[in-house]
Amino acid sequence: MTSLDILLEVKDLRIHFFTDEGIVKAVDGIDMNIFRGRTLCLVGESGCGKSVACRAFLNIIRSPGRIVSGEMNYYKRTTDNLVNVINIAKLPPKGDKIRQIRGKEIAIIFQEPMTSLSMMHTVGDQIMESILLHSDATRIEARKQAIELLDRVGLPKPDRLVDEYPFRLSGGMRQRAMIAMALSCNPHMLIADEPTTALDVTTQAQIVDLIHDLQRQLNMAVLYITHDLGVVAEVADDVAVMYLGKIVEFSDVHTIFHAPMHPYTQALLRSIPKIAIEREELDPIKGMVPSPFRRPSGCPFNPRCSKMMEKCTSVEPKITALGENHTVQCLLYE
C-alpha cells in the first residue's frame, strides 16, 4: 500500500471524559491507518471506546468528553489529484472546515435505525438536506438524486418512498435509508457504527452485502464497528481489537482469526459459539470489563488474563510490531 492510498492516519489519539466522579479515559492512545477501498473492523466489548473513537473522526465528541491529544490526519484529495492533509483533531468542532468533511468526505451510519432518523421529516427531506448543504444542486435536482439513492440502496418504489415518513418503514428499510443518506455526497470514508446490531439475521445479511457492494463501486474506505465476530469474519480486511480504550491487537482478518497473539483476542475467539459439527465447549473470559473509574494499573487486561505475569500489574505494554501488518500490545512479546 502506498502512502497515496492512505485516507486517515490516527496517531496517539486520546479522548478523555471529565466527569464529576473522575476522568474516564475512553480512548487512551490509539494509532491506526485507514486506507481507501479497504474495510477496517473495530471490535470490542461494550465500553471499550470503539464508538467514541469513531465519533472523534467526525469531531462530534460531546461534552464532558474532549480530544486531549493526538492527531487525526485526513488525506483529502483535491481536484488536481494533489493531497491536502488536514488534522481533524485541530479543527474547531463547529467551524466551517470540519463541516466540509463531516457528511461530505466522511459519513456515518448509526446503530439504531429507529431513533437516528427524524420522525418529523420525510425520508426525502432528510437525504436532500446534506445534498443541498454540500453541493449547488437545486431542490428539484436534489430530490432527483435522493430518489436515485433510494433506488441504489435497493428500496422498492423510491419515487413514492421519498415522500414517506420514517415510521412507515421497517427496521431494514430505515437502515437502507440511512445508508442512502450517508452516500448522498459520495463520501470517501463510511463509518458504520454497529449498523446491523438491531436487525434480524436475514436483514443483517442484506445490509452487510449492500455496504460491501457500494464500497466496491465507490472505492470507499469503510470503518466497521461491531462486537459480532461473525460479521467481522464476513466483512473485514483488517481488524483492530480494542479493550479499555486501547487497540490491543491489529492485523489482517486471517491472522486475527487463525493466529491471534494477544491473550484477549484469543480469549474472545474461544468464547463465541461456532456453528460446526463438533460442539466445542465455550471458554468464557473470567470476570468482566472493569469500571472505567477503576482501571487496573499496568496492562488493563491483566485481571482477566490467563497468561498474566508479575510485571503485568505494573508495566504498561507498548505497541510491538510482530509482522508487517501485525501489532500487539502485550508484555509477552516485548
Added chain:
Amino acid sequence: MTANTATVVLVAPTVTMSDPNHLLEVNNLKKHFPIVRGLFSTVTGTVKAVDDVSFFIRKGETLGLVGESGCGKTTVGRCIVRAYLPTSGEMLYQLANSSIVDLATLPGKEVGPFRRDIRMIFQDPYSSLNPRMTIFDVVSEVLRVNKICPNSEMQDRVEALLKRVGLRPEYMQRYPHAFSGGERQRIGVARSLITNPRLVICDEAVSALDVSIRAQILNLLEELQTDYNLTYLFISHDLSVIRYICDRIVVMYVGKVVEISDTLDLYINPRHPYTEALLSSVPLAEPEGREERSRIHLQGEIADPSNPPSGCYFNPRCRFTQERCQSEEPKLRDMGSNHFVACHFAEQMSLKGVIH
C-alpha cells in the same frame, strides 16, 4: 393449594399425552390480538401472532425456538406462562406426580401454582429488574408473595442460590444499579430458579450481553440444567447460540411452525426453504472461504400477521414457489427421524445447510 389438587383430579382422567416423556405438549395453539380502532374500540382486524402452533418439549431437554422478530416466538413463551390467555389450543403440562393439566384452559385463579413450576428469564437485564428493590427483595419476592417458605429460611435459600449462580451473597442488600449487565442477568437467573422450577423459558436470555459475558451465562445455564434437572425452552434469534445450547429446534415464521428438527440435523440438512435462507444469512466466524459462500437473499419483507398471504405464508419470498403454494396451506408433516416440516415440496428439494 386445594384448588390445585382439585384441578389435577378433574383433568387427569380426561387428557393424556402422546408420550410419557413429554413435559409439555402444545397442540394447535392460537393467540390472536384484536386491532381496535376509534372511540368505541371497534375491532377492525386481528393480528395472528401465534397461529396453530404445535410442538412438544421432552423432560430434561433444551428446545430452541427461532425466528425473526415478529414471528410469534415470544408470544408462545408468554402463553406457556399464561401471561397471555391463548385464543384456542391446548398446552398439556405434566406435573411432577405425572398427572396432566391443560394450562390453556385453566381458570386464572388456578394458574398460580404453575407459575412456580414454569419460570421465565428475560432478555434485558437492565429493564427487567425493579431499580427500587434490593437483590434480596427481587429474588425472594416470589417466595414471599406465595408464602412458599417462612421468613427465617428465606435468607438462607436466597444466599445459597446467589452463590450458585456466581454472585456474592454479601451484596444481597444492594440495588440493581450497582451491578453490571452480566451480574444482573445472573440475578435474573436466580430469581427464576428460586422456586425450584421444572421448566424455564429463556426469552432471548443472552442476546443483550457482551460476547465474554454471554459465554459465562450460557455455561451457567448448562450447569444449572444438570444440577437442578431443568428443562429449557430457549427462545432466540441467534442461530450460533441455538446451535450451542439446544437439543432440538422449532423454526417459526409469521406465527406458524415451519420446521422442527434435531439441532445438528437442521444445520446439516434443512428441509424448509425459509430455514435454508435463515441459516445462509448467519455470519460464520471464519474468514476462510467467505467469497465462495453464497447467501440466499430473501425478497421483500416479512409477511404482515394481520394480513398474511394466502396458502403458505412464505410463498411470496420463496425461491421454489409454485401455484399450489398460493392456494393450499402446507401442514406440518413427519419426515422421519424426528424431522417435521411444513412445505408441500419438501421431498423434491435439496437444500443447503451450513455444516457440511
